[in-house]
Amino acid sequence: MNMLPFLVALWLLLVGLYGVSATKNSIHLVSSLFVAQSSGYLLLLSLGYLKGGTAPILDQVRVGSRPVDPVVQALTMTDIVVGAAVSALILACALQAFKKSGTLDPRRTPPMRG
């Protein structure tokens, strides 16, 4: 099994989360989160990938060829849909926060915590 896709997925995850934790811009924060999320798609797809495999359209597969795993493709599609919903909501929140506070720097608005 080729390790490269898994290493890339791990890299995307870490670089995305680094972006989330170190950013000075809310929109950039949300984009970093999307980068981290895309690592999940890559991980799933690479799990089902076969070198030289054909598309998993099972009634048209020629004898002797091996189709790639359709389940992980379905999972990836589902996850993209879920991710789109979450991302849209977070972006809307970030934009609204910008309208309220007038700054995109997540560290400048005074927190009300403690």
Next chain:
Amino acid sequence: MSVELAPFPVLAPLFLAAVLAALEHITNRHRILDLLSLATVAAVLVLDLLLLKRSFSGTVVYWFGAWTPMQGFPVGIAFVVDPVAALLALFAAFLTAMGFLYSWHRFKAVGTYYHTLMLLFLASMQGFCLTGDLFNMFVFFELMGVTAYALTGYKIEDSGPLEGALNFAVMNSIGGLMVLFGIGLLYGITGGLNLAWAGAFLEGKAGGATVAAAFVLLSLGFLVKGAIVPFHFWLPDAHAVAPTPASVLFSGIMVQLGLYAVARIYWVVFSDALDPAPLRLLLLSAGAATALLGAVMALLQRHLKRMLAFSTVSHSGMMLSGIALMDPSALAGTLLYLVGHGAVKGALFVCTGIILYHYNSVDEETLRGKCLPLKATGALFCLCGVALAGLPPFGTWAGKGVLEQSAGSLGYGWLPPLFLICSGITGGVVLRAGGSLFYGVGSANFLSSSAPSSGKYEEPEAFEEKGGTPRMMLLPLVLLVVVAVGAGALPQLQSSLAEGAARLADGKGYRATVLKGGAYAAAALPQPDRPGLAMGVAAALAAVAVAGFFFIPPDAVRPLRGLRRALEGPVALLRSLHSGYIGDYTAWFLAGAAVMTLFAIMSQ
């Protein structure tokens, strides 16, 4: 009742959510929307009750589209309803009903999809409880998340709810990502997404590092939802600003569903493949740290909802400690505690909602002595304070008692004192707040009056009308207290939960029922002992003592001044850790996730 009813607790609220979204544009819609949503929740309650009754005679397995397993391999998606799944679904529906009762006709911004969001939230919780499929679980986890973020940021013209929703959404998305990674790993190992299949595949094999990593990654995601240290930071930010009905659901059941998921995947998938000792150590230490930190942070709050949120963190830690013992009787105690705590915490959030309704504030300092007219609410608030500490006969007492008995017999004698401290503190702060709000005792104390978030001016959730508290706000409060008492006072619930927990912990039986069909043969269980009264009374007394400590006038006693100086540094440190910045939270998450994953991989 037929098995075919199993998907309807999810389908009914999903469908009605769409219908209600379409009805948003008619005028005079409030009453119609309220009635329709309450009717839907009532239908879900009835369905869950039927499922619960049925599940005791045999686990209900429903295959969508009749795709039953082929040669032992599950090709379809299954709902698997055992007693614990049905009971948690039932409890979620009950809390949703209380939320709808509270918001009956008075919710200020009702009309902008509030009912739709609540019903979607209900549907996702039902699905999360009932499903027997890992990816299905992930999708419901994310749906639960999306609706919860939207509910948190419901008052979108305020900056607090916005930031709370943003913190909540980012942290839980990262958690969801961990679940997805765990699913990917597990699918790579076992080739299936059905929980029972994955468990059957791993059964009897030496687990090894990859399996351990899959378990930890899955758990990480669910522990973020369960607000376990160091992934708990989002919870107080979100729960403190969410509308009251949403807070009731978040603290009462959503957080605990994360812990339930850890228990479920452990017992069904990993229990026969991994060495339990290091996992127990890992989860137990996380749980104990959470219980302590949550209790201490609750002490430091003057914002009532934030204080209750930290108390939820603390109790969530106690529940994780119970699950971490990996023992059926401890699990039974934890589940009983979950029900008792959910009802009491829900009642407390309803009380805060009533305070907010009358005074547009949830600040302990500015409201001191101002809430004297709210006699009934005040009495119930203080009663819930001692109930939260675990006074008999509340459900918190019974659950904690069972848990403490089994912790003692398993050789974890340090857990009961820890629970005593945490329940004493979390109950005590509620009593402190109750005393100062409703009876005017005490004065600004050095621990909580310096809290940066005060909740002094809050947007009203409803238009206040002349007269006292509306009856429809008091009704859910009374019902929640009644359920909290019933959960502890009825021995039937304890014995049913003992059976439910035994079946949840029987991974082999679960797998056989799902994959091979056939009825579940329940082993005869000994009738469990009722928990003793002593620990419950002790915890309630501890709560009273904690509250009493804060009612001592400041500077009256000389040692207090020294204590105040000594605590200044640690208090400031704790406050600065809970900074409210997503970046810091993510850094904590990365550190915690790295430590947990490495520990689990090295130890297997």
